[in-house]
Amino acid sequence: MESHQGRCSYQNPDGWSCDQPSGESGLCYWHDPKVDKSNDDVKDKVEQWAAAGKPLDGFQLARTNLEDLNLVNRGSKEGYLCRDVDFYRADLTDAHFFGLDLRGSSLMKAKLIGANLHCAKLDNCNLLGASLSRAKLENIEWGGDLKQERAARRAIRGHKRKESVMYCQEAEEVCRNIRKQCEKQGLFEMAGDFFKREMRFRRYQMPLFSVKRGISKLVDVFCGYGEDPIRVVGFSIFLILVCALAYFFLDTTGGHPVYEGVSGWKFYALEFLNSLYFSVVTFTTLGYGDISPVGLARFIAACEAFLGSFTMALFVVVFVKKMTR
Structure with a gap:
Protein backbone atom coordinates (compact mmCIF):
# COMPACT_ATOMS: atom_id res chain seq x y z
CA MET A 1 0.00 0.00 0.00
CA GLU A 2 1.46 3.37 -0.97
CA SER A 3 1.83 5.89 1.86
CA HIS A 4 2.36 8.76 -0.55
CA GLN A 5 0.04 9.56 -3.42
CA GLY A 6 1.10 11.96 -6.12
CA ARG A 7 3.34 12.40 -9.06
CA CYS A 8 7.00 11.60 -9.27
CA SER A 9 9.20 14.53 -8.25
CA TYR A 10 11.86 13.89 -10.89
CA GLN A 11 12.57 16.74 -13.27
CA ASN A 12 15.11 16.52 -16.10
CA PRO A 13 17.61 19.27 -17.08
CA ASP A 14 15.15 20.62 -19.69
CA GLY A 15 12.39 21.12 -17.14
CA TRP A 16 10.33 18.04 -18.10
CA SER A 17 8.55 16.49 -15.09
CA CYS A 18 7.72 12.82 -14.78
CA ASP A 19 3.95 12.12 -14.63
CA GLN A 20 4.16 8.65 -13.05
CA PRO A 21 2.75 7.95 -9.58
CA SER A 22 5.33 8.14 -6.82
CA GLY A 23 6.06 5.93 -3.87
CA GLU A 24 7.23 6.78 -0.36
CA SER A 25 10.45 8.30 -1.68
CA GLY A 26 8.59 10.78 -3.84
CA LEU A 27 9.97 9.08 -6.95
CA CYS A 28 8.29 6.66 -9.32
CA TYR A 29 9.28 3.09 -10.14
CA TRP A 30 11.60 4.22 -12.94
CA HIS A 31 13.41 7.03 -11.12
CA ASP A 32 13.75 5.54 -7.64
CA PRO A 33 17.25 4.04 -7.20
CA LYS A 34 16.05 2.00 -4.21
CA VAL A 35 13.66 -0.07 -6.31
CA ASP A 36 15.34 -3.32 -7.32
CA LYS A 37 14.51 -4.06 -10.95
CA SER A 38 17.09 -6.80 -11.53
CA ASN A 39 14.42 -9.53 -11.63
CA ASP A 40 11.83 -7.50 -13.54
CA ASP A 41 11.14 -7.74 -17.26
CA VAL A 42 11.53 -4.06 -18.15
CA LYS A 43 12.98 -4.15 -21.67
CA ASP A 44 9.69 -3.78 -23.57
CA LYS A 45 8.42 -1.13 -21.16
CA VAL A 46 11.58 0.97 -21.62
CA GLU A 47 11.22 0.76 -25.40
CA GLN A 48 7.55 1.74 -25.19
CA TRP A 49 8.37 4.70 -22.95
CA ALA A 50 10.92 6.02 -25.45
CA ALA A 51 8.60 5.39 -28.43
CA ALA A 52 5.93 7.47 -26.69
CA GLY A 53 8.24 10.47 -26.98
CA LYS A 54 9.04 10.74 -23.28
CA PRO A 55 12.67 11.18 -22.19
CA LEU A 56 14.44 8.35 -20.41
CA ASP A 57 16.46 10.84 -18.38
CA GLY A 58 17.23 9.74 -14.83
CA PHE A 59 16.02 6.13 -15.21
CA GLN A 60 17.44 3.77 -12.59
CA LEU A 61 18.16 0.53 -14.45
CA ALA A 62 21.01 -0.99 -12.45
CA ARG A 63 21.51 -4.76 -12.88
CA THR A 64 18.58 -5.07 -15.30
CA ASN A 65 18.45 -7.48 -18.23
CA LEU A 66 18.18 -5.28 -21.31
CA GLU A 67 19.67 -7.60 -23.89
CA ASP A 68 18.89 -6.50 -27.46
CA LEU A 69 17.31 -3.27 -26.19
CA ASN A 70 16.30 -1.05 -29.13
CA LEU A 71 16.45 2.69 -28.45
CA VAL A 72 16.97 3.90 -32.01
CA ASN A 73 14.80 6.91 -32.84
CA ARG A 74 13.97 5.90 -36.39
CA GLY A 75 12.99 8.63 -38.82
CA SER A 76 14.64 11.36 -36.76
CA LYS A 77 18.10 12.94 -36.85
CA GLU A 78 18.06 13.32 -33.07
CA GLY A 79 18.34 10.29 -30.82
CA TYR A 80 16.24 9.66 -27.73
CA LEU A 81 17.20 11.45 -24.51
CA CYS A 82 18.77 8.98 -22.09
CA ARG A 83 20.83 11.28 -19.87
CA ASP A 84 21.95 10.57 -16.29
CA VAL A 85 20.65 7.00 -16.50
CA ASP A 86 22.09 4.36 -14.18
CA PHE A 87 22.99 1.23 -16.19
CA TYR A 88 25.31 -0.16 -13.50
CA ARG A 89 25.99 -3.86 -14.28
CA ALA A 90 23.08 -3.90 -16.74
CA ASP A 91 23.13 -6.49 -19.51
CA LEU A 92 23.11 -4.40 -22.69
CA THR A 93 24.40 -7.11 -25.01
CA ASP A 94 23.57 -6.30 -28.66
CA ALA A 95 21.72 -3.16 -27.57
CA HIS A 96 20.84 -0.67 -30.33
CA PHE A 97 21.96 2.78 -29.14
CA PHE A 98 22.48 4.52 -32.48
CA GLY A 99 22.46 8.29 -31.88
CA LEU A 100 21.30 7.87 -28.27
CA ASP A 101 22.01 10.80 -25.95
CA LEU A 102 23.71 9.11 -22.97
CA ARG A 103 25.43 12.18 -21.54
CA GLY A 104 26.11 11.84 -17.82
CA SER A 105 24.92 8.23 -17.67
CA SER A 106 26.64 5.48 -15.73
CA LEU A 107 27.65 2.45 -17.79
CA MET A 108 29.94 1.21 -15.05
CA LYS A 109 30.56 -2.53 -15.43
CA ALA A 110 27.71 -2.70 -17.96
CA LYS A 111 27.78 -5.53 -20.48
CA LEU A 112 27.91 -3.77 -23.86
CA ILE A 113 29.10 -6.74 -25.91
CA GLY A 114 28.15 -6.18 -29.54
CA ALA A 115 26.18 -3.03 -28.72
CA ASN A 116 25.73 -0.44 -31.47
CA LEU A 117 26.98 2.92 -30.17
CA HIS A 118 27.32 4.66 -33.55
CA CYS A 119 26.87 8.44 -33.16
CA ALA A 120 25.89 8.11 -29.50
CA LYS A 121 26.69 10.99 -27.14
CA LEU A 122 28.87 9.83 -24.24
CA ASP A 123 30.08 13.09 -22.74
CA ASN A 124 30.68 12.77 -18.96
CA CYS A 125 29.75 9.06 -19.00
CA ASN A 126 31.07 6.54 -16.50
CA LEU A 127 32.59 3.65 -18.51
CA LEU A 128 34.71 2.16 -15.73
CA GLY A 129 34.81 -1.61 -16.12
CA ALA A 130 32.36 -1.61 -19.05
CA SER A 131 32.64 -4.59 -21.37
CA LEU A 132 33.00 -3.14 -24.88
CA SER A 133 33.94 -6.28 -26.78
CA ARG A 134 32.67 -6.05 -30.37
CA ALA A 135 30.77 -2.84 -29.52
CA LYS A 136 30.48 -0.53 -32.53
CA LEU A 137 32.29 2.68 -31.61
CA GLU A 138 32.45 4.65 -34.87
CA ASN A 139 31.56 8.36 -34.82
CA ILE A 140 30.83 8.48 -31.10
CA GLU A 141 30.52 11.99 -29.68
CA TRP A 142 32.82 11.69 -26.67
CA GLY A 143 32.47 15.36 -25.75
CA GLY A 144 35.05 17.06 -23.58
CA ASP A 145 35.71 14.39 -20.93
CA LEU A 146 34.47 11.12 -19.55
CA LYS A 147 33.34 11.13 -15.91
CA GLN A 148 36.64 9.90 -14.43
CA GLU A 149 38.64 12.39 -16.52
CA ARG A 150 36.49 15.28 -15.32
CA ALA A 151 36.70 14.15 -11.68
CA ALA A 152 40.49 13.71 -11.94
CA ARG A 153 41.02 17.22 -13.32
CA ARG A 154 38.75 18.69 -10.65
CA ALA A 155 40.74 16.93 -7.92
CA ILE A 156 44.05 18.07 -9.45
CA ARG A 157 42.88 21.68 -9.53
CA GLY A 158 41.78 21.33 -5.89
CA HIS A 159 45.22 19.93 -4.92
CA LYS A 160 43.62 16.77 -3.49
CA ARG A 161 46.50 14.39 -4.08
CA LYS A 162 44.98 11.05 -2.95
CA GLU A 163 41.68 11.72 -4.64
CA SER A 164 43.35 12.84 -7.87
CA VAL A 165 45.54 9.71 -8.00
CA MET A 166 42.49 7.49 -7.53
CA TYR A 167 40.53 9.19 -10.30
CA CYS A 168 43.58 9.28 -12.57
CA GLN A 169 43.98 5.53 -12.18
CA GLU A 170 40.33 5.03 -13.10
CA ALA A 171 40.60 7.43 -16.05
CA GLU A 172 43.71 5.62 -17.29
CA GLU A 173 41.88 2.29 -17.09
CA VAL A 174 38.85 3.62 -18.99
CA CYS A 175 40.99 5.19 -21.72
CA ARG A 176 43.05 2.00 -22.09
CA ASN A 177 39.90 -0.11 -22.40
CA ILE A 178 38.47 2.14 -25.14
CA ARG A 179 41.85 2.36 -26.90
CA LYS A 180 42.20 -1.42 -27.09
CA GLN A 181 38.72 -1.85 -28.53
CA CYS A 182 39.36 0.89 -31.10
CA GLU A 183 42.60 -0.80 -32.20
CA LYS A 184 40.79 -4.11 -32.68
CA GLN A 185 38.23 -2.39 -34.89
CA GLY A 186 40.79 -0.46 -36.92
CA LEU A 187 39.71 2.92 -35.49
CA PHE A 188 43.31 4.08 -35.19
CA GLU A 189 42.64 7.82 -35.08
CA MET A 190 40.36 7.37 -32.09
CA ALA A 191 42.77 4.85 -30.57
CA GLY A 192 45.60 7.38 -30.85
CA ASP A 193 43.54 10.04 -29.09
CA PHE A 194 42.71 7.73 -26.18
CA PHE A 195 46.33 6.55 -26.00
CA LYS A 196 47.41 10.17 -25.41
CA ARG A 197 44.75 10.56 -22.73
CA GLU A 198 45.79 7.27 -21.14
CA MET A 199 49.44 8.34 -20.95
CA ARG A 200 48.60 11.78 -19.58
CA PHE A 201 46.58 10.36 -16.72
CA ARG A 202 49.39 7.93 -16.02
CA ARG A 203 51.72 10.94 -15.83
CA TYR A 204 49.43 12.75 -13.38
CA GLN A 205 49.85 9.85 -10.95
CA MET A 206 53.63 10.39 -10.76
CA PRO A 207 55.21 12.67 -8.13
CA LEU A 208 55.00 16.27 -9.29
CA PHE A 209 58.75 16.94 -9.55
CA SER A 210 59.94 13.45 -10.50
CA VAL A 211 62.26 12.80 -13.44
CA LYS A 212 59.81 10.31 -14.96
CA ARG A 213 57.02 12.88 -14.94
CA GLY A 214 59.31 15.46 -16.52
CA ILE A 215 60.35 13.07 -19.29
CA SER A 216 56.73 12.07 -19.88
CA LYS A 217 55.76 15.73 -20.19
CA LEU A 218 58.53 16.38 -22.70
CA VAL A 219 57.44 13.42 -24.83
CA ASP A 220 53.89 14.75 -24.76
CA VAL A 221 54.96 18.29 -25.71
CA PHE A 222 57.31 17.19 -28.51
CA CYS A 223 55.19 14.52 -30.20
CA GLY A 224 51.99 13.78 -28.25
CA TYR A 225 53.35 10.38 -27.16
CA GLY A 226 54.12 9.51 -30.76
CA GLU A 227 50.60 10.31 -31.98
CA ASP A 228 51.02 13.91 -33.12
Missing part, protein backbone atom coordinates in the same frame (compact mmCIF):
# COMPACT_ATOMS: atom_id res chain seq x y z
CA PRO A 229 53.67 14.53 -35.83
CA ILE A 230 52.48 18.12 -36.27
CA ARG A 231 53.90 18.89 -32.81
CA VAL A 232 57.34 17.82 -34.03
CA VAL A 233 56.98 20.16 -37.00
CA GLY A 234 55.84 22.98 -34.73
CA PHE A 235 58.81 22.49 -32.41
CA SER A 236 61.19 22.44 -35.39
CA ILE A 237 59.85 25.75 -36.70
CA PHE A 238 60.00 27.28 -33.22
CA LEU A 239 63.62 26.19 -32.72
CA ILE A 240 64.70 27.47 -36.15
CA LEU A 241 63.13 30.89 -35.52
CA VAL A 242 64.56 31.23 -32.00
CA CYS A 243 68.06 30.33 -33.17
CA ALA A 244 67.71 32.66 -36.18
CA LEU A 245 66.92 35.53 -33.82
CA ALA A 246 69.91 34.62 -31.68
CA TYR A 247 72.23 34.64 -34.71
CA PHE A 248 70.75 37.95 -35.86
CA PHE A 249 71.29 39.77 -32.56
CA LEU A 250 74.75 38.23 -32.09
CA ASP A 251 75.71 39.40 -35.58
CA THR A 252 76.77 35.88 -36.48
CA THR A 253 76.63 36.15 -40.23
CA GLY A 254 78.44 39.45 -40.61
CA GLY A 255 78.48 41.46 -43.81
CA HIS A 256 77.95 39.98 -47.26
CA PRO A 257 78.67 41.40 -50.75
CA VAL A 258 75.00 41.25 -51.64
CA TYR A 259 74.38 43.96 -49.05
CA GLU A 260 76.59 46.54 -50.74
CA GLY A 261 74.68 49.78 -51.15
CA VAL A 262 71.83 48.52 -48.89
CA SER A 263 71.10 50.39 -45.67
CA GLY A 264 68.32 51.05 -43.19
CA TRP A 265 65.51 48.58 -42.62
CA LYS A 266 66.28 46.76 -45.87
CA PHE A 267 69.75 45.87 -44.57
CA TYR A 268 68.31 44.45 -41.32
CA ALA A 269 65.62 42.52 -43.22
CA LEU A 270 68.26 40.92 -45.45
CA GLU A 271 70.45 40.24 -42.43
CA PHE A 272 67.59 38.45 -40.66
CA LEU A 273 66.89 36.36 -43.76
CA ASN A 274 70.57 35.48 -43.81
CA SER A 275 70.33 34.42 -40.16
CA LEU A 276 67.22 32.40 -40.93
CA TYR A 277 69.01 30.67 -43.81
CA PHE A 278 71.96 29.82 -41.55
CA SER A 279 69.56 28.50 -38.87
CA VAL A 280 67.84 26.18 -41.37
CA VAL A 281 71.17 24.92 -42.71
CA THR A 282 72.40 24.28 -39.17
CA PHE A 283 69.14 22.60 -38.03
CA THR A 284 69.19 20.22 -40.98
CA THR A 285 72.96 19.63 -40.53
CA LEU A 286 73.62 20.44 -44.22
CA GLY A 287 76.71 22.48 -43.38
CA TYR A 288 77.36 24.33 -46.64
CA GLY A 289 80.20 26.28 -45.02
CA ASP A 290 79.38 29.61 -46.69
CA ILE A 291 78.60 31.10 -43.25
CA SER A 292 80.48 30.27 -40.06
CA PRO A 293 79.35 31.22 -36.54
CA VAL A 294 81.64 33.18 -34.25
CA GLY A 295 81.84 33.57 -30.50
CA LEU A 296 78.83 32.50 -28.47
CA ALA A 297 76.93 31.66 -31.65
CA ARG A 298 79.14 28.59 -32.10
CA PHE A 299 77.60 26.96 -29.01
CA ILE A 300 74.08 27.88 -30.14
CA ALA A 301 74.81 26.36 -33.56
CA ALA A 302 76.15 23.18 -31.97
CA CYS A 303 73.01 22.80 -29.81
CA GLU A 304 70.74 23.52 -32.76
CA ALA A 305 72.50 20.93 -34.93
CA PHE A 306 72.16 18.30 -32.19
CA LEU A 307 68.48 19.07 -31.57
CA GLY A 308 67.85 19.26 -35.31
CA SER A 309 69.18 15.79 -36.04
CA PHE A 310 67.24 14.39 -33.07
CA THR A 311 64.01 16.15 -34.07
CA MET A 312 64.18 14.98 -37.69
CA ALA A 313 64.71 11.39 -36.55
CA LEU A 314 61.78 11.76 -34.15
CA PHE A 315 59.55 13.10 -36.91
CA VAL A 316 60.36 10.12 -39.14
CA VAL A 317 59.50 7.69 -36.34
CA VAL A 318 56.22 9.42 -35.45
CA PHE A 319 55.17 9.93 -39.08
CA VAL A 320 55.90 6.33 -40.05
CA LYS A 321 53.99 5.10 -36.99
CA LYS A 322 50.93 7.08 -38.03
CA MET A 323 51.11 6.10 -41.70
CA THR A 324 51.67 2.37 -41.20
CA ARG A 325 48.70 1.73 -38.92
Whole structure:
Protein backbone atom coordinates (compact mmCIF):
# COMPACT_ATOMS: atom_id res chain seq x y z
CA MET A 1 0.00 0.00 0.00
CA GLU A 2 1.46 3.37 -0.97
CA SER A 3 1.83 5.89 1.86
CA HIS A 4 2.36 8.76 -0.55
CA GLN A 5 0.04 9.56 -3.42
CA GLY A 6 1.10 11.96 -6.12
CA ARG A 7 3.34 12.40 -9.06
CA CYS A 8 7.00 11.60 -9.27
CA SER A 9 9.20 14.53 -8.25
CA TYR A 10 11.86 13.89 -10.89
CA GLN A 11 12.57 16.74 -13.27
CA ASN A 12 15.11 16.52 -16.10
CA PRO A 13 17.61 19.27 -17.08
CA ASP A 14 15.15 20.62 -19.69
CA GLY A 15 12.39 21.12 -17.14
CA TRP A 16 10.33 18.04 -18.10
CA SER A 17 8.55 16.49 -15.09
CA CYS A 18 7.72 12.82 -14.78
CA ASP A 19 3.95 12.12 -14.63
CA GLN A 20 4.16 8.65 -13.05
CA PRO A 21 2.75 7.95 -9.58
CA SER A 22 5.33 8.14 -6.82
CA GLY A 23 6.06 5.93 -3.87
CA GLU A 24 7.23 6.78 -0.36
CA SER A 25 10.45 8.30 -1.68
CA GLY A 26 8.59 10.78 -3.84
CA LEU A 27 9.97 9.08 -6.95
CA CYS A 28 8.29 6.66 -9.32
CA TYR A 29 9.28 3.09 -10.14
CA TRP A 30 11.60 4.22 -12.94
CA HIS A 31 13.41 7.03 -11.12
CA ASP A 32 13.75 5.54 -7.64
CA PRO A 33 17.25 4.04 -7.20
CA LYS A 34 16.05 2.00 -4.21
CA VAL A 35 13.66 -0.07 -6.31
CA ASP A 36 15.34 -3.32 -7.32
CA LYS A 37 14.51 -4.06 -10.95
CA SER A 38 17.09 -6.80 -11.53
CA ASN A 39 14.42 -9.53 -11.63
CA ASP A 40 11.83 -7.50 -13.54
CA ASP A 41 11.14 -7.74 -17.26
CA VAL A 42 11.53 -4.06 -18.15
CA LYS A 43 12.98 -4.15 -21.67
CA ASP A 44 9.69 -3.78 -23.57
CA LYS A 45 8.42 -1.13 -21.16
CA VAL A 46 11.58 0.97 -21.62
CA GLU A 47 11.22 0.76 -25.40
CA GLN A 48 7.55 1.74 -25.19
CA TRP A 49 8.37 4.70 -22.95
CA ALA A 50 10.92 6.02 -25.45
CA ALA A 51 8.60 5.39 -28.43
CA ALA A 52 5.93 7.47 -26.69
CA GLY A 53 8.24 10.47 -26.98
CA LYS A 54 9.04 10.74 -23.28
CA PRO A 55 12.67 11.18 -22.19
CA LEU A 56 14.44 8.35 -20.41
CA ASP A 57 16.46 10.84 -18.38
CA GLY A 58 17.23 9.74 -14.83
CA PHE A 59 16.02 6.13 -15.21
CA GLN A 60 17.44 3.77 -12.59
CA LEU A 61 18.16 0.53 -14.45
CA ALA A 62 21.01 -0.99 -12.45
CA ARG A 63 21.51 -4.76 -12.88
CA THR A 64 18.58 -5.07 -15.30
CA ASN A 65 18.45 -7.48 -18.23
CA LEU A 66 18.18 -5.28 -21.31
CA GLU A 67 19.67 -7.60 -23.89
CA ASP A 68 18.89 -6.50 -27.46
CA LEU A 69 17.31 -3.27 -26.19
CA ASN A 70 16.30 -1.05 -29.13
CA LEU A 71 16.45 2.69 -28.45
CA VAL A 72 16.97 3.90 -32.01
CA ASN A 73 14.80 6.91 -32.84
CA ARG A 74 13.97 5.90 -36.39
CA GLY A 75 12.99 8.63 -38.82
CA SER A 76 14.64 11.36 -36.76
CA LYS A 77 18.10 12.94 -36.85
CA GLU A 78 18.06 13.32 -33.07
CA GLY A 79 18.34 10.29 -30.82
CA TYR A 80 16.24 9.66 -27.73
CA LEU A 81 17.20 11.45 -24.51
CA CYS A 82 18.77 8.98 -22.09
CA ARG A 83 20.83 11.28 -19.87
CA ASP A 84 21.95 10.57 -16.29
CA VAL A 85 20.65 7.00 -16.50
CA ASP A 86 22.09 4.36 -14.18
CA PHE A 87 22.99 1.23 -16.19
CA TYR A 88 25.31 -0.16 -13.50
CA ARG A 89 25.99 -3.86 -14.28
CA ALA A 90 23.08 -3.90 -16.74
CA ASP A 91 23.13 -6.49 -19.51
CA LEU A 92 23.11 -4.40 -22.69
CA THR A 93 24.40 -7.11 -25.01
CA ASP A 94 23.57 -6.30 -28.66
CA ALA A 95 21.72 -3.16 -27.57
CA HIS A 96 20.84 -0.67 -30.33
CA PHE A 97 21.96 2.78 -29.14
CA PHE A 98 22.48 4.52 -32.48
CA GLY A 99 22.46 8.29 -31.88
CA LEU A 100 21.30 7.87 -28.27
CA ASP A 101 22.01 10.80 -25.95
CA LEU A 102 23.71 9.11 -22.97
CA ARG A 103 25.43 12.18 -21.54
CA GLY A 104 26.11 11.84 -17.82
CA SER A 105 24.92 8.23 -17.67
CA SER A 106 26.64 5.48 -15.73
CA LEU A 107 27.65 2.45 -17.79
CA MET A 108 29.94 1.21 -15.05
CA LYS A 109 30.56 -2.53 -15.43
CA ALA A 110 27.71 -2.70 -17.96
CA LYS A 111 27.78 -5.53 -20.48
CA LEU A 112 27.91 -3.77 -23.86
CA ILE A 113 29.10 -6.74 -25.91
CA GLY A 114 28.15 -6.18 -29.54
CA ALA A 115 26.18 -3.03 -28.72
CA ASN A 116 25.73 -0.44 -31.47
CA LEU A 117 26.98 2.92 -30.17
CA HIS A 118 27.32 4.66 -33.55
CA CYS A 119 26.87 8.44 -33.16
CA ALA A 120 25.89 8.11 -29.50
CA LYS A 121 26.69 10.99 -27.14
CA LEU A 122 28.87 9.83 -24.24
CA ASP A 123 30.08 13.09 -22.74
CA ASN A 124 30.68 12.77 -18.96
CA CYS A 125 29.75 9.06 -19.00
CA ASN A 126 31.07 6.54 -16.50
CA LEU A 127 32.59 3.65 -18.51
CA LEU A 128 34.71 2.16 -15.73
CA GLY A 129 34.81 -1.61 -16.12
CA ALA A 130 32.36 -1.61 -19.05
CA SER A 131 32.64 -4.59 -21.37
CA LEU A 132 33.00 -3.14 -24.88
CA SER A 133 33.94 -6.28 -26.78
CA ARG A 134 32.67 -6.05 -30.37
CA ALA A 135 30.77 -2.84 -29.52
CA LYS A 136 30.48 -0.53 -32.53
CA LEU A 137 32.29 2.68 -31.61
CA GLU A 138 32.45 4.65 -34.87
CA ASN A 139 31.56 8.36 -34.82
CA ILE A 140 30.83 8.48 -31.10
CA GLU A 141 30.52 11.99 -29.68
CA TRP A 142 32.82 11.69 -26.67
CA GLY A 143 32.47 15.36 -25.75
CA GLY A 144 35.05 17.06 -23.58
CA ASP A 145 35.71 14.39 -20.93
CA LEU A 146 34.47 11.12 -19.55
CA LYS A 147 33.34 11.13 -15.91
CA GLN A 148 36.64 9.90 -14.43
CA GLU A 149 38.64 12.39 -16.52
CA ARG A 150 36.49 15.28 -15.32
CA ALA A 151 36.70 14.15 -11.68
CA ALA A 152 40.49 13.71 -11.94
CA ARG A 153 41.02 17.22 -13.32
CA ARG A 154 38.75 18.69 -10.65
CA ALA A 155 40.74 16.93 -7.92
CA ILE A 156 44.05 18.07 -9.45
CA ARG A 157 42.88 21.68 -9.53
CA GLY A 158 41.78 21.33 -5.89
CA HIS A 159 45.22 19.93 -4.92
CA LYS A 160 43.62 16.77 -3.49
CA ARG A 161 46.50 14.39 -4.08
CA LYS A 162 44.98 11.05 -2.95
CA GLU A 163 41.68 11.72 -4.64
CA SER A 164 43.35 12.84 -7.87
CA VAL A 165 45.54 9.71 -8.00
CA MET A 166 42.49 7.49 -7.53
CA TYR A 167 40.53 9.19 -10.30
CA CYS A 168 43.58 9.28 -12.57
CA GLN A 169 43.98 5.53 -12.18
CA GLU A 170 40.33 5.03 -13.10
CA ALA A 171 40.60 7.43 -16.05
CA GLU A 172 43.71 5.62 -17.29
CA GLU A 173 41.88 2.29 -17.09
CA VAL A 174 38.85 3.62 -18.99
CA CYS A 175 40.99 5.19 -21.72
CA ARG A 176 43.05 2.00 -22.09
CA ASN A 177 39.90 -0.11 -22.40
CA ILE A 178 38.47 2.14 -25.14
CA ARG A 179 41.85 2.36 -26.90
CA LYS A 180 42.20 -1.42 -27.09
CA GLN A 181 38.72 -1.85 -28.53
CA CYS A 182 39.36 0.89 -31.10
CA GLU A 183 42.60 -0.80 -32.20
CA LYS A 184 40.79 -4.11 -32.68
CA GLN A 185 38.23 -2.39 -34.89
CA GLY A 186 40.79 -0.46 -36.92
CA LEU A 187 39.71 2.92 -35.49
CA PHE A 188 43.31 4.08 -35.19
CA GLU A 189 42.64 7.82 -35.08
CA MET A 190 40.36 7.37 -32.09
CA ALA A 191 42.77 4.85 -30.57
CA GLY A 192 45.60 7.38 -30.85
CA ASP A 193 43.54 10.04 -29.09
CA PHE A 194 42.71 7.73 -26.18
CA PHE A 195 46.33 6.55 -26.00
CA LYS A 196 47.41 10.17 -25.41
CA ARG A 197 44.75 10.56 -22.73
CA GLU A 198 45.79 7.27 -21.14
CA MET A 199 49.44 8.34 -20.95
CA ARG A 200 48.60 11.78 -19.58
CA PHE A 201 46.58 10.36 -16.72
CA ARG A 202 49.39 7.93 -16.02
CA ARG A 203 51.72 10.94 -15.83
CA TYR A 204 49.43 12.75 -13.38
CA GLN A 205 49.85 9.85 -10.95
CA MET A 206 53.63 10.39 -10.76
CA PRO A 207 55.21 12.67 -8.13
CA LEU A 208 55.00 16.27 -9.29
CA PHE A 209 58.75 16.94 -9.55
CA SER A 210 59.94 13.45 -10.50
CA VAL A 211 62.26 12.80 -13.44
CA LYS A 212 59.81 10.31 -14.96
CA ARG A 213 57.02 12.88 -14.94
CA GLY A 214 59.31 15.46 -16.52
CA ILE A 215 60.35 13.07 -19.29
CA SER A 216 56.73 12.07 -19.88
CA LYS A 217 55.76 15.73 -20.19
CA LEU A 218 58.53 16.38 -22.70
CA VAL A 219 57.44 13.42 -24.83
CA ASP A 220 53.89 14.75 -24.76
CA VAL A 221 54.96 18.29 -25.71
CA PHE A 222 57.31 17.19 -28.51
CA CYS A 223 55.19 14.52 -30.20
CA GLY A 224 51.99 13.78 -28.25
CA TYR A 225 53.35 10.38 -27.16
CA GLY A 226 54.12 9.51 -30.76
CA GLU A 227 50.60 10.31 -31.98
CA ASP A 228 51.02 13.91 -33.12
CA PRO A 229 53.67 14.53 -35.83
CA ILE A 230 52.48 18.12 -36.27
CA ARG A 231 53.90 18.89 -32.81
CA VAL A 232 57.34 17.82 -34.03
CA VAL A 233 56.98 20.16 -37.00
CA GLY A 234 55.84 22.98 -34.73
CA PHE A 235 58.81 22.49 -32.41
CA SER A 236 61.19 22.44 -35.39
CA ILE A 237 59.85 25.75 -36.70
CA PHE A 238 60.00 27.28 -33.22
CA LEU A 239 63.62 26.19 -32.72
CA ILE A 240 64.70 27.47 -36.15
CA LEU A 241 63.13 30.89 -35.52
CA VAL A 242 64.56 31.23 -32.00
CA CYS A 243 68.06 30.33 -33.17
CA ALA A 244 67.71 32.66 -36.18
CA LEU A 245 66.92 35.53 -33.82
CA ALA A 246 69.91 34.62 -31.68
CA TYR A 247 72.23 34.64 -34.71
CA PHE A 248 70.75 37.95 -35.86
CA PHE A 249 71.29 39.77 -32.56
CA LEU A 250 74.75 38.23 -32.09
CA ASP A 251 75.71 39.40 -35.58
CA THR A 252 76.77 35.88 -36.48
CA THR A 253 76.63 36.15 -40.23
CA GLY A 254 78.44 39.45 -40.61
CA GLY A 255 78.48 41.46 -43.81
CA HIS A 256 77.95 39.98 -47.26
CA PRO A 257 78.67 41.40 -50.75
CA VAL A 258 75.00 41.25 -51.64
CA TYR A 259 74.38 43.96 -49.05
CA GLU A 260 76.59 46.54 -50.74
CA GLY A 261 74.68 49.78 -51.15
CA VAL A 262 71.83 48.52 -48.89
CA SER A 263 71.10 50.39 -45.67
CA GLY A 264 68.32 51.05 -43.19
CA TRP A 265 65.51 48.58 -42.62
CA LYS A 266 66.28 46.76 -45.87
CA PHE A 267 69.75 45.87 -44.57
CA TYR A 268 68.31 44.45 -41.32
CA ALA A 269 65.62 42.52 -43.22
CA LEU A 270 68.26 40.92 -45.45
CA GLU A 271 70.45 40.24 -42.43
CA PHE A 272 67.59 38.45 -40.66
CA LEU A 273 66.89 36.36 -43.76
CA ASN A 274 70.57 35.48 -43.81
CA SER A 275 70.33 34.42 -40.16
CA LEU A 276 67.22 32.40 -40.93
CA TYR A 277 69.01 30.67 -43.81
CA PHE A 278 71.96 29.82 -41.55
CA SER A 279 69.56 28.50 -38.87
CA VAL A 280 67.84 26.18 -41.37
CA VAL A 281 71.17 24.92 -42.71
CA THR A 282 72.40 24.28 -39.17
CA PHE A 283 69.14 22.60 -38.03
CA THR A 284 69.19 20.22 -40.98
CA THR A 285 72.96 19.63 -40.53
CA LEU A 286 73.62 20.44 -44.22
CA GLY A 287 76.71 22.48 -43.38
CA TYR A 288 77.36 24.33 -46.64
CA GLY A 289 80.20 26.28 -45.02
CA ASP A 290 79.38 29.61 -46.69
CA ILE A 291 78.60 31.10 -43.25
CA SER A 292 80.48 30.27 -40.06
CA PRO A 293 79.35 31.22 -36.54
CA VAL A 294 81.64 33.18 -34.25
CA GLY A 295 81.84 33.57 -30.50
CA LEU A 296 78.83 32.50 -28.47
CA ALA A 297 76.93 31.66 -31.65
CA ARG A 298 79.14 28.59 -32.10
CA PHE A 299 77.60 26.96 -29.01
CA ILE A 300 74.08 27.88 -30.14
CA ALA A 301 74.81 26.36 -33.56
CA ALA A 302 76.15 23.18 -31.97
CA CYS A 303 73.01 22.80 -29.81
CA GLU A 304 70.74 23.52 -32.76
CA ALA A 305 72.50 20.93 -34.93
CA PHE A 306 72.16 18.30 -32.19
CA LEU A 307 68.48 19.07 -31.57
CA GLY A 308 67.85 19.26 -35.31
CA SER A 309 69.18 15.79 -36.04
CA PHE A 310 67.24 14.39 -33.07
CA THR A 311 64.01 16.15 -34.07
CA MET A 312 64.18 14.98 -37.69
CA ALA A 313 64.71 11.39 -36.55
CA LEU A 314 61.78 11.76 -34.15
CA PHE A 315 59.55 13.10 -36.91
CA VAL A 316 60.36 10.12 -39.14
CA VAL A 317 59.50 7.69 -36.34
CA VAL A 318 56.22 9.42 -35.45
CA PHE A 319 55.17 9.93 -39.08
CA VAL A 320 55.90 6.33 -40.05
CA LYS A 321 53.99 5.10 -36.99
CA LYS A 322 50.93 7.08 -38.03
CA MET A 323 51.11 6.10 -41.70
CA THR A 324 51.67 2.37 -41.20
CA ARG A 325 48.70 1.73 -38.92
